[in-house]
Amino acid sequence: MLFSPKHKSPQILLLHVKYYLRADLLVGKSHFSMPFLPQTIKHLRVGLVMMDPFTVVLAFFLVVASGTLTWWIATVDSNLRQNRLEEVTEREKISETILQISNLLLDMNGGINAILYAHPGLKSLIDAHKTLDLIEASVGGIETSENQIVAAEKLLTSIRGLLATVDVDGDLVATEKNIDPGMLQLSNRIYEILTQVGLGPADLGLSDLESRRLGELAYRSGHRSWALSCFEEAARLAPGEKITLRALEHLSTEAGDDEGKRIWLEARLRQDPDNPELLRTHAHLLAQIGDPAAERDVLRLEALGLDTAADRSLLSGLRARAGASSEALEALDAALEADPSRSSDWLQKALLHDELDEPDNSIKAVERCLLLDRQNGDAWALQAKLLSTNSGKLASALKSSIHAVALNAGGTELILLKADLLTATGKETEGRESLAKALQGEPNNDELRASMAAMSLQDGDPLQAESLLRSAPTPPTMSVHLQIQWGRLHLAFADLRRDGSGETDKSLLSVAGDSFRGALNVDRESGIAWLGLARVQRLMKDLDVAEESLTRARRLMNGTPSIDAEAALLALDLGDLSEAQRLIESASVKDSENAVITYVKGNISASYGRFKEALEFFTETIKSQPSHVRARLNRASVYMALDKVQEALDDCEILLNEAPELILAEVRRGEALMMLSQWSEAKNSWEKVIGSNPRHSHALTQLAACHMSSGRPELAESPLNEALGLNPESSMAWHQRGLLYLDWSRDEAAISDFKKAVATDPTNIEAQLHIAAIYHEAQNWNEAEEAWRNILSIDPEHTVARRRFDECTAKIATSEILNNC
The missing domain is CATH 1.25.40.10 (Tetratricopeptide repeat domain)
Structure with missing residues (x-):
């Protein structure tokens, strides 16, 4: 819609014109092809007058947008100019820094060159590290086979160059040299690479000197196996080189390889057979591994006039080990004469005297040892053992044992000896406490x-x-x-x-x-x-x-007395009394105060029927060892054999008080009570035994005997039958039941049981007597004669059997005469 004059005043139109004129000036004359003429203004006024409000707004927007764009372009241009200035400044700074670094690198390069000129070995180290980098790349599959060959050649060259500059000669025994840490680090890399590619010293083609140097570098850097291989290669190349042999001996010593040490030591001795140090070392090595050839080295030193007190001491020890104590003592005396200040030699001398059973000389020698070394625990231990055999020196022995135990010498033997000595000197409580303390300290x-x-x-x-x-x-x-x-x-x-x-x-x-x-x-x-x-x-x-x-x-x-004592008891059980006597006498010579020996002697005397002598031995055993159960039981039996029944009862009571579960003591008590005819108390004892073991056939038999003796035979048959059911071989049970049947006038049953008693024990003369008496009373003269004859075969001096046998013979003869008539 066009502006019209009626919508706007002339002043407004004029302002619009001025605005567009300014816009034209801002944009430039390029937008107009004709000059500014008054006619133009005229036509413009007509146009302006014709614009509507929308056109005005649009024109205003365009003017504002153009101004904004112009401002932004100017701002951006200003920023770009500022950035270009800053970039120029930064480039100048960087150029200065690069120049400084370049100068610094030039200075460092000059310094490094100076160092390399001053220390030529460093160049070889650097070259070697570069070569190792190349080898590692080659092993990793990065390089070609041609480069691998080149790298191997460079490695060998580097190793040779390294060994040419290192200041070592392979002498491991000399004072350790100060080797550059960089050199050791390079050595480690070399050994790792060589091991990785499977190369050893023999594959490098080195000389013996180079092998020794490489071996020492390996030794100093901790590669013992490489060091050994290098020195073995050096020994192969130059077998007589002393430094190499000494290094190999040193490596064997450190590795604890006695056989290897011996090989290289003997190789050194072949080079220098009269070297005293080598001879001593060789002798000690052979002595250590138990080779008697060690004595030859010491004798060579003696022949050279170079033997010392220590050498003579070693010779003494060698001879002592070989069992030549006297010769060892002579060598030791010679060593002590040359050097009496060696406490170890005095101790060895004391031990030799002790071995030769010369206690006085042993004590003197150990005292000399302790004068030189008060902290020698082994010497205190030996002195304690020696003095403990003398009852008058137990206090001194105790002091020595205390010293030995305090120094942890003598082991368990000395701990026990100390406790024994405390007890022997009246300090029994302290002795037990010392053992408890020792066990607390060593529970294992x-x-x-x-x-x-x-x-x-x-x-x-x-x-x-x-x-x-x-x-x-x-x-x-x-x-x-x-x-x-x-x-x-x-x-x-x-x-x-x-x-x-x-x-x-x-x-x-x-x-x-x-x-x-x-x-x-x-x-x-x-x-x-x-x-x-x-x-x-x-x-x-x-x-x-x-x-x-x-x-x-x-x-x-x-040679142990307890062996002979046990053998004697076995011989007794086998019925060989003479062998038992011989064995126990042999044991008695070695240890006459042993309670076991007197106990065995008592058993032998009892077996011989020498009950008084047996009683003395058992009593001696009990005095020595009151807790000896078997000796007290046997003494109770001997007392009964000697008709000292009350003493037997006393022993049984002691045993039962100390060991209520000892049923055998109750058995002995029951037997003693029966000897005293105390049937009721004896019956109680046998019932206790049966209560503990219902299958005790002997107790059942004796209980039946008590019933019979106390006037209750009707109670005897049942336990007797039970006893025979448990033990049909019990001669006593058969005999006892025979007596029961005899008491009941059942003669045939009695004879049957008496015969079974004899069958199980042919020496049962009581059963034989009852059989013979029954037949004799029944006037069965033939059976009676045979029965009396059996008794006389057991005891030819039995007067009753002899008289009755003669009667039977006479009766039989008379009967035959009558029958013949």
């Missing part, structure tokens, strides 16, 4: 624990022994000492719970046998375990097997 010391358990058994305290064994941290199956003590403990329990029936005894003994077998599973060469097993087998009446086990024990413990 099975030998000490087992010894303490044995002492508890010796003192008659099996419960304490059991407590010690159960508290052991080591499983019994892992310790021969603990297994043996468990076996002994079970033997002690068997002694305390025996009932004489055989069945109960075997069940108790079998557990002990299992323990001894367990000990042998740990150590088949344990003589004590074999001895314990032999004792169990003997008590279980496996006499042949027991003899085999005892033979094994004797081979391992020949």
